[in-house]
Amino acid sequence: MKLTGAEIVLACLKDEGVEFLFGYPGGAALHIYDAVYRQKQVRHILVRHEQGATHAADGFARATGKPGVVLVTSGPGVTNTVTGIATAFMDSIPMVVLTAQVATHLIGDDAFQEVDTVGITRPCVKHNFLVKDVNDLAMTIKKAFYIATTGRPGPVVVDIPKDVTAAQAEYLYPKSIEIRSYAPVDKGHTKQISRAVDLLLQAERPIIYTGGGVIQGGAALELAELVRELQYPCTNTLMGLGAFPASDPLFIGMLGMHGTYEANMAMYECDVMLAVGARFDDRVTGDLKLFSPRSRIIHVDVDPSSIGKNVSVEVPIVGEAAPVLREMIALVRQRKDKLVSGVIDAWWNTINAWRGINCLDYDVSDELIKPQYVVQKLFEITKGEAFVASDVGQHQMWAAQYYGFDQPRRWVNSGGLGTMGFGLPAAMGIQLAYPKMPVACITGEASIMMCIQELSTCKQYDLPIKVIALNNRYMGMVRQWQEFFYESRYSHSYMDALPDFVRLAESFGHVGMRIDKPGDVEGALKEAFDSDDRLVFMDFITDQTENVYPMIAAGAGHNEMHLKPSRHGEVHKERELA
């Protein structure tokens, strides 16, 4: 039977098993929207801004591992998605973005609502397509899903002109597909894996450092098994939190700019480093010249271009994290007799001494709400089981530092692009995927304003998200840098006018709370999480002067960490020790 292009789009989504389509209509997309109307399988979620659609699809993808799907109209509909596409691209999130385009005969004419979608999105997609013939439509959508979800995942844009959505073609969704120019690897090279295991077993000061790739690659169980088999210390990047349980004593915290003292020192002092699904990003490594000067590095990554990009690697392994780790586990078990007993104990003693510094310790107050305290209480009240979506800034770092994630896919944040405005729409995608689970959005009063309109979407679909605004009346992260590096000249890092968030939440049909005393924090959180059918916006008035510690200044080395000011002296002492 022949279907129109628009019907084909929906048929493809159904055959792909797509549950949610995040979108916003417009002229060029009307045929597709009509097809959306005439079917029941795919649930369309009407956002309030196309950026919200991309972040919601992205949040859905991060929490579930399935691709997020977006539908927008041409021109401004497309340009509004660019931030969200770039956000997903930087963090390697599988996403398919269907964009409507003006009719083929108008392309290139500066037609109404025409933009060069393929050109505008090219640098921030894994791949993109313009479909000029309805007969290619199903195959192209199949390719888009295949490319988005395999190898190193990423967003794929399919641009569909309006006349193509009206034209008819025989519908056949291909079951499988092969692309001659695209062959993602899965298993790693056996010899390399064997070399890696030998190197690991002879280490005296080993560390296992993992990133978002372990989570995206569904390899958290394998990672835990390997780490426990070896009893080696494990650290995760901001993107990798939850890949290894934070409550396990073998976990030494997050590393990088705001990582723990023990994780960064261990990175600096280690002799063998196993990096899995991590990309040695500048926020992680600091000054490359000072980065882990004495270590021999094993790097496992599905993307060959990640390996050897920033640091030189002794054992490169191109492959999916899960099968590579499984092979490693098997070899470690076979060769475990090579582990020299006791050697690792000295290393753990050193690490435990660093741990003893208690770098995440913060000053408590009975007058001012400390942001760290709010996150700690959130952790306790949700028993560490909530999904936490975050925006970008200090609150993001405190969430990463003080909410111990024991499971993968629970921590959802924009690490690579650092997109303010990501948190709330991402939380929508998560809540839709897991309607019965607690979903928190940790945000700042500046970030939340960037996609605040999505509170309206949350009302339409009854999404009981708990918004936790750590309101310091500053763009705190900007203020922190200005305090440290610009002699406290706070240039435009605060807003002279802020809304009354309680009334704002209420006007959107939600519950608003304002909490300004430390004693009220716990009660408010309990009350909010008890109301499991309402969105509650909690406006926590926090200490304005609080900074994120530890901190490695951009471009400094892992051994040049700053603890909170009252403890600078101690750090120096420890540095000499180490």
Next chain:
Amino acid sequence: MRRVISILLENEAGALSRVAGLFSARGYNIESLTVAPTDDASLSHMTIVTYGSDLVIEQITKQLNKLIDVVRLIDLTDGAYVEREMLLAKIALAKLPLSDLKVLVELFNGCIIDICQSNCTVEITGTGHRLDAFVEACGRTQIIELVRSGVSGISRGA
């Protein structure tokens, strides 16, 4: 180091801009880039001349390989290969008499393809260095207009 990279590319709209965009976005150097269809209508062939440290070249080839439209990539400089480039030049006859020019062009295995009262157009094919040498020999001031095609390369042997 200078590298000659040969790429077989899907003959898709936008494939060229993906390659060019990669070089500009990541700050890699392009000395020349040539592209033309092959005898298989679905593929084009591209030769890129670039330079950079070994590390940069490794990234360039890895990033190019990552492009979905790239079917095959060979760094020709890794093995034996030949490269050719074509030069078209319009040369003023005022100071360089035609007889002298003819000798020069023959020496470079080229030919004169157009001639008028005050100037003539020559065509030379060879390696980049040889083309440089020809320009040198003519003398820059005699050359009214110069067009070079960029390098095409092919590996030697099987």
